[in-house]
Amino acid sequence: MKLTLWTYEGPPHVGAMRVATGMKGLHYVLHAPQGDTYADLLFTMIERRDHRPPVTYTTFQARDLGGDTATLFKTACQDAVDRFAPEAIIVGASCTAELIQDNPAGLAGSMNLGLPVIPLDLPSYQRKEGFGTDETFLQIVRHLAQPCARTEQITANLIGPTALGFRHRDDITELTRLLSEMGIGVNVVGPMGSRPSDIARLGAAHFNVLMYPEHAESAARWLETTFKQPYTKIVPIGVGATRDFLAEVAKITGLPVKTDTTRLRLPWWTRSVDSTYLTGKRVFIFGDGTHVAAAARIAREEMGFEVAGLGCFNREMARPIRALAKEYGVEALISDDYLEVEAIITALQPEMILGTQMERHIGKRLGIPCAVISAPVHVQDFPARYSPQMGWEGANVIFDTWVHPLVMGLEEHLLHMFRDDFEFHDEAGASHHGGAHKPRDPVAEAAPAAATVAGSMPDAGASLAESLPVVQPSGEIVWLSDAEAELKKIPFFVRGKARRNTENYAQTKGVTAISVETLYEAKAHYAR
Amino acid sequence: MNAPAPALGCTNTPVLKERGQREVFCGLTGIIWLHRKMQDAFFLVVGSRTCAHLLQSAAGVMIFAEPRFGTAILEEKDLAGLADAQTELDREVDRLLSRRPDIRQLFLVGSCPSEVIKLDLHRAAERMSVKHAPHVRVLNYSGSGIETTFTQGEDACLASMVPTLGSTVEKELLLVGALPDVVEDQAMGLLAALGITKVRCLPARRSADAFAIGPNTVFALMQPFLGDTHAALTRRGSRHIPAPFPFGAEGTTLWLQAIATEFGVDPDLFAKVTAAPRARAEKAIAASAQTLSGKSIFFFPDSQLEIPLARFLTRECGMTAIEVGTPFLHRDLLAPELALLAHGPTISEGQDVDKQLTRARAARADLTVCGLGLANPLEAEGMATKWAIELVFTPVHFYEQAGDLAALFARPLRRRALLAPLAPQIEAAE
Numbered sequence: 001m002k003l004t005l006w007t008y009e010g011p012p013h014v015g016a017m018r019v020a021t022g023m024k025g026l027h028y029v030l031h032a033p034q035g036d037t038y039a040d041l042l043f044t045m046i047e048r049r050d051h052r053p054p055v056t057y058t059t060f061q062a063r064d065l066g067g068d069t070a071t072l073f074k075t076a077c078q079d080a081v082d083r084f085a086p087e088a089i090i091v092g093a094s095c096t097a098e099l100i101q102d103n104p105a106g107l108a109g110s111m112n113l114g115l116p117v118i119p120l121d122l123p124s125y126q127r128k129e130g131f132g133t134d135e136t137f138l139q140i141v142r143h144l145a146q147p148c149a150r151t152e153q154i155t156a157n158l159i160g161p162t163a164l165g166f167r168h169r170d171d172i173t174e175l176t177r178l179l180s181e182m183g184i185g186v187n188v189v190g191p192m193g194s195r196p197s198d199i200a201r202l203g204a205a206h207f208n209v210l211m212y213p214e215h216a217e218s219a220a221r222w223l224e225t226t227f228k229q230p231y232t233k234i235v236p237i238g239v240g241a242t243r244d245f246l247a248e249v250a251k252i253t254g255l256p257v258k259t260d261t262t263r264l265r266l267p268w269w270t271r272s273v274d275s276t277y278l279t280g281k282r283v284f285i286f287g288d289g290t291h292v293a294a295a296a297r298i299a300r301e302e303m304g305f306e307v308a309g310l311g312c313f314n315r316e317m318a319r320p321i322r323a324l325a326k327e328y329g330v331e332a333l334i335s336d337d338y339l340e341v342e343a344i345i346t347a348l349q350p351e352m353i354l355g356t357q358m359e360r361h362i363g364k365r366l367g368i369p370c371a372v373i374s375a376p377v378h379v380q381d382f383p384a385r386y387s388p389q390m391g392w393e394g395a396n397v398i399f400d401t402w403v404h405p406l407v408m409g410l411e412e413h414l415l416h417m418f419r420d421d422f423e424f425h426d427e428a429g430a431s432h433h434g435g436a437h438k439p440r441d442p443v444a445e446a447a448p449a450a451a452t453v454a455g456s457m458p459d460a461g462a463s464l465a466e467s468l469p470v471v472q473p474s475g476e477i478v479w480l481s482d483a484e485a486e487l488k489k490i491p492f493f494v495r496g497k498a499r500r501n502t503e504n505y506a507q508t509k510g511v512t513a514i515s516v517e518t519l520y521e522a523k524a525h526y527a528r
Numbered sequence: 529m530n531a532p533a534p535a536l537g538c539t540n541t542p543v544l545k546e547r548g549q550r551e552v553f554c555g556l557t558g559i560i561w562l563h564r565k566m567q568d569a570f571f572l573v574v575g576s577r578t579c580a581h582l583l584q585s586a587a588g589v590m591i592f593a594e595p596r597f598g599t600a601i602l603e604e605k606d607l608a609g610l611a612d613a614q615t616e617l618d619r620e621v622d623r624l625l626s627r628r629p630d631i632r633q634l635f636l637v638g639s640c641p642s643e644v645i646k647l648d649l650h651r652a653a654e655r656m657s658v659k660h661a662p663h664v665r666v667l668n669y670s671g672s673g674i675e676t677t678f679t680q681g682e683d684a685c686l687a688s689m690v691p692t693l694g695s696t697v698e699k700e701l702l703l704v705g706a707l708p709d710v711v712e713d714q715a716m717g718l719l720a721a722l723g724i725t726k727v728r729c730l731p732a733r734r735s736a737d738a739f740a741i742g743p744n745t746v747f748a749l750m751q752p753f754l755g756d757t758h759a760a761l762t763r764r765g766s767r768h769i770p771a772p773f774p775f776g777a778e779g780t781t782l783w784l785q786a787i788a789t790e791f792g793v794d795p796d797l798f799a800k801v802t803a804a805p806r807a808r809a810e811k812a813i814a815a816s817a818q819t820l821s822g823k824s825i826f827f828f829p830d831s832q833l834e835i836p837l838a839r840f841l842t843r844e845c846g847m848t849a850i851e852v853g854t855p856f857l858h859r860d861l862l863a864p865e866l867a868l869l870a871h872g873p874t875i876s877e878g879q880d881v882d883k884q885l886t887r888a889r890a891a892r893a894d895l896t897v898c899g900l901g902l903a904n905p906l907e908a909e910g911m912a913t914k915w916a917i918e919l920v921f922t923p924v925h926f927y928e929q930a931g932d933l934a935a936l937f938a939r940p941l942r943r944r945a946l947l948a949p950l951a952p953q954i955e956a957a958e
Contacts, residue, residue: 001606001616003572003624005598010581033640035554035673038582040901050908052901059550062643062674076549083882095576096640096674099607124576125604 006358008313008336008376012122013094014039015132019140019215020090021053021163022192026140027086028055029077031069031097031104046379047164056080058097070102077108081115087196088144089113090136092120116196118143128336130214130288130314133162137191138218144199147227150206154253155185157205157229159219160212161192166291166375168192170388171211175236178391179209182249182258191215203227207252211235211390214288214314237294239266239302239395264392266399270303278403282308282497284350286333286341286359287374289317291389293324295354295373298398300328308350311335338362349496352406357381368496369405373398477506483514501526531778531843534870538835541866541875543857548880551901552830552855553917554673555681556637557586561921562685563596565706568632568734571597572624573671574617574649575639586917596631598624602641613647621656625664632663632735635685638670665735667692677855679753679831679920682706686730690760693730694740700726701787702741702766704757705750708923709733715750715774715926718784721801722793730757741766748787750774750925752865753832755858772864775833776840776930777809782864805927812931813844816938821846823894823941826887829853829879830899830916835862837897837919837933839869845934849873850891853884895937912940 013030020028021043030036037057043049058076060069081089091108105119118139122132137159158175161168172193176186187205188198202208202223208231210220220231230252236245246257269275283305285295289312299305311333312321318334325332333344342362345353353363353370357378363370372381373389388394479487490498498519505522506514556579559571573579580599587595600620606613617636625631634656636649653668660666669688671681686704701724703715712729719727728739730747743765749758752773762768771786772779781802788798825847827834834854841847851874859866876884881902888896889909896906896913903913914937924933 001574001600001602001613001620003598003620004577004580004601005595006584007577007580009577011577013578014581033554033673034550034552034677035556035582035640036578037549037551037901038553038557038585040551041899042585044902044904045900048904050904052905057549059548060674062672065644065674079882095578096644099641099644123604124578125602125607128577 004337006338008338008356008358009129010039010042010132011095011124012127012129012132012135013092013120013124014042015129015134016090016092016120016122016136017043017053017055018129018133018162018164019136019191020055021049022161022165023054023140023190023194023196025087025195025197026054027080027084027089028053029073029080029089029091029104029108030055030057030094031073031076031092031102032057032059032094033096034059034061036094036096043163046377047382048379049163053163054084054086056084060097060100065100069097069100070107073102073104073107074111077111077113081113086115088116088118088140090118090120090140092122093124095124098124116143128314130316133215134218134316137162137216138222140191140196140199141202141219141222144196145202145223145227146200148201148203151185151187151204153185154183154255155187155205156249157187157202157208157223158189158211159191159208159231160210160214160216161189162212162215163192164375164377165192165212165215166288166373166377166381167387167389167394168212169382170386171390171394173386174388174391174393175209175211178236178242178246178259179249181260182246182253182255184249184253184255203229205229207231207249209249213290214316235290235294236390237291237394238298238398239264239392240297241294242391242395259392261392264395266302266395269396269399275304275403278406279304281305281352281406282348282350283352283354284308284345284348284359285310285373286312286353286355288312288314289321291374292317292321294389296324296328298395299354302395303399303402305352309333309344309348311341311344313356342366349500351494351497352402354402371402371405477503477512477514479514480516483516483519486516486519498523533868536871537867538869538871538873538875539863539866541871544874544876546876546878546880546883549882550677550855550879551828551881551899552879553586553678553899554582554640555671555676555678555684556582556639556673557678558671558681558685559583559597559637560587562682562706562731565708566633566731566733566735568630568736569596569635570624570628570631570633571635571637572621573597573599573637573639574642574647575599575602575637576641577601579639579641596628602645607645613645614652617652618656621666625660632665634660634664634666635688636666636668637681637685638668638672640672640674643670643672643674665692677829679751679833680756680856682751683754683756686754687756687760689731690741690757690764693738693764695764696740696742697744698726698740698742699744699746700728700739700741701791702728702730702739702745702747702761703750704730704747704754704761706731707750707925711923711925711929714928718801718805718926719787722784722788722791722798724787724791724793746790748783749861751833752836752858752861753856755856755861758861770861770864772839772868773836774925775836775933776844777806777813777927778844779836779840780809780926780930781806802927809927809930810844813934815931816934817845819938819941820895820934822848824848824850824891825937826850826891826893826896827852827854828881828884828888828896828898828902828916829855829876830897831920832856832858833919834897835865835869835875838873839865840933841937842870843868844930845937847895847937850893851876851884851887853877853879855879895941897937912944914940 043053056076058072091104108117208220210231223229234245234248236242250257283299285292292312307328309330313336322332338358353359354373356374360370387397502519502522636653638649649668653666656666667688669684745766748769769786769790771783774780774783834852838849838852853876857877906913923929
């Protein structure tokens with residue numbers, strides 16, 4: 001038993017729903033109690049889908065449990081086939097139905113429904129949503145893909161995009177364009193947008209582009225073994241990764257790399273002098289393994305950030321993410337416990353978070369800007385505009401997205417220069433973000449500062465409330481009141497870093513009481 | 529005064545009972561508002577990853593705080609042996625309570641998986657209550673989908689609190705139902721103006737506000753879905769004051785009237801106290817009634833609020849009800865409502881969602897009230913919809929909210945009118 005407040009991933013049957021909902025002509029008969037239909041609203045509300053997910057729930061109730069839930073399942077199956085006339089169905093159980101052991105696969109298989117019945121075995125008490133997508137797509141491919149002749153033109157399948165994916169819709173468009181510039185056609189895109197009859201002709205492509213290993217790596221491996229289709233290992237998110245991806249495609253196909261980079265802006269945008277302030281920004285990266293690995297490379301090589309820490313929530317990607325972290329000289333955090341993620345972020349005090357919607361909330365709480373790079377998705381992650389992550393346009397989108405939450409370059413300088421200005425206090429925030437501006441009362445502000453005697457030890461008694469440091473000192477190190485006052489003058493968005501650096505410096509020097517001197521010695525020590 | 533009751537109401541209307549796929553939430557969803565109402569309570573669902581995912585999705589993905597609810601997720605090893613699961617639960621609760629010393633009430637909430645494996649949460653709650661007394665009281669109820677539909681979760685929660693209430697012979701009024709504090713305060717204010725001051729609320733905002741009940745307690749329900757709580761209070765000897773529910777100017781007046789009669793309030797005082805707020809409510813309703821009048825409405829089952837709302841919309845806003853679906857029809861509690869709702873609409877109980885969708889498409893009502901899973905698909909078919917869940921998450925009771933309640937239904941229609949010029953080009957997302 002494990003206490004969970006917020007989760008990064010749903011149960012595995014939600015993964016199966018993502019595959020089914022992405023496809024057309026496929027229906028999912030899910031043995032499940034009343035209430036599991038909540039998952040429909042993920043698709044109709046978050047993704048704004050105009051159709052109900054193609055899922056029939058058996059909706060058994062307590063009074064059915066003593067009776068015949070198996071018949072209920074068979075009736076639901078027959079009704080779904082009659083009503084929706086799918087080309088194929090997938091059948092399975094949600095967590096509760098798994099306990100009553102009705103064997104949906106066997107029941108549906110015995111019914112002579114006259115269409116392919118694909119059973120899913122998704123262990124709800126062991127695995128999660130990501131496993132659900134990958135395993136479901138694998139089973140669909142195994143059951144439906146037929147040996148067939150290769151297309152005359154060189155073609156690829158784009159595999160991995162699902163419903164409720166992070167920018168999957170637009171990544172497909174961008175990749176299709178990249179491939180078409182090299183003269184490569186797209187045979188099938190799946191699961192998103194394909195029908196069971198399309199899955200049948202996956203084998204006609206010359207190779208597979210594995211867009212999201214989380215959702216289709218098992219299928220890619222199976223297709224490689226069965227149809228001798230190589231698949232791409234590089235996910236083209238970021239400028240460098242896109243170049244490497246195109247080189248990989250060239251190697252697989254024997255075609256020369258041809259690409260139109262006139263629409264690519266990230267390299268100039270990041271070199272233009274207004275971006276200087278991005279240099280060495282310490283970022284913490286968290287999300288699904290694929291997006292984290294891509295973001296780490298972009299952060300370091302294309303934005304000039306420093307990767308302060310990284311990790312992923314999906315255990316399936318633990319090994320590559322650990323290896324990546326090693327390469328970046330940091331410790332990988334593999335966890336789906338958001339309190340643990342919050343603790344690490346608090347300890348690291350990064351200047352920016354590249355994370356999921358969960359980290360966006362952590363960042364809000366800690367006052368650290370955050371850009372969202374990965375699922376789990378939120379309604380905000382389905383913008384109306386074209387907004388891919390992959391390819392050249394994806395790089396442009398990423399530049400904009402990552403820079404947006406930051407205090408902008410010139411503004412940062414002004415904040416440094418006029419840091420005593422009453423408008424530039426902690427709660428003022430960046431000028432280009434929403435929310436009312438809250439100027440601080442300069443008189444009220446001056447009073448506690450005057451009440452503290454410079455150089456005195458922090459008082460345990462009456463004046464504690466006034467002299468309370470902005471950030472609690474950690475460990476044995478004490479901040480003297482004048483150093484603390486000086487720390488408060490440092491703009492809020494770099495104060496966390498200053499505190500941390502100063503304390504680290506004090507620790508290495510054996511200093512237990514931090515003075516203004518220590519603060520500036522530390523600043524000089526860490527100067528870059 | 530009030531419009532007369534229709535000559536032929538829905539009291540004896542045969543009910544279309546359906547069984548099949550239900551597009552509704554389970555009772556766990558009530559935690560979303562219950563944890564906000566009871567500020568020192570924590571709701572611990574003992575369930576699966578699905579339960580945790582449901583709560584997160586229903587809570588609007590994420591609330592900017594460490595929530596006062598969580599899920600103890602059952603794992604493979606818990607399913608192997610039950611004794612083990614009780615020990616594991618003790619450990620998780622100990623950890624939770626040590627991290628959150630502000631918690632004074634802990635609800636262990638049963639789910640589909642915990643019910644199926646027959647995990648005895650009642651025994652667990654008793655054991656933990658002894659262990660953590662007097663600081664924390666531990667209760668249990670089931671919010672499982674195999675037993676409860678959406679708002680029945682609140683009913684189960686409140687019913688679980690009734691046996692813990694002390695005994696008294698005082699004549700007191702108990703208001704039952706978790707409403708936003710501001711709305712509850714308005715109700716208390718009206719009752720105080722009528723001279724009724726010994727009033728308690730279930731649930732109380734904090735566990736320290738605990739109170740007692742007994743044979744001289746009379747209670748009024750503020751929500752129509754509180755059947756089990758009604759039964760639990762009746763078992764304690766308390767008496768229900770039957771009334772329509774306080775939706776709209778008429779519903780609020782009749783609800784207050786029933787209480788006033790019980791307490792022998794002078795009719796002149798009643799008229800004086802209710803006149804101004806009632807006039808305000810009627811004026812506010814009139815603004816939306818312009819949009820709603822003459823329009824038809826179709827209710828999918830959701831919160832059990834459907835019959836009182838249909839009564840309000842037909843009698844005070846001039847709408848016509850085509851079908852009024854409810855997940856469960858509690859005839860006794862809704863008798864005053866059914867008598868007021870004019871004969872005509874189909875009253876359906878339970879759901880077979882595909883059959884009901886066929887009826888809804890045939891009816892093509894001007895406004896269809898349904899859950900979030902159906903709203904966008906129906907909009908894409910050109911039908912105007914109102915999300916049912918908003919009716920539970922928005923303050924809609926009593927006089928001062930009557931206009932807001934009408935506006936909730938008018939807004940989708942007004943919005944469609946505003947956006948009409950763009951309608952032909954609308955393309956839904958892939």
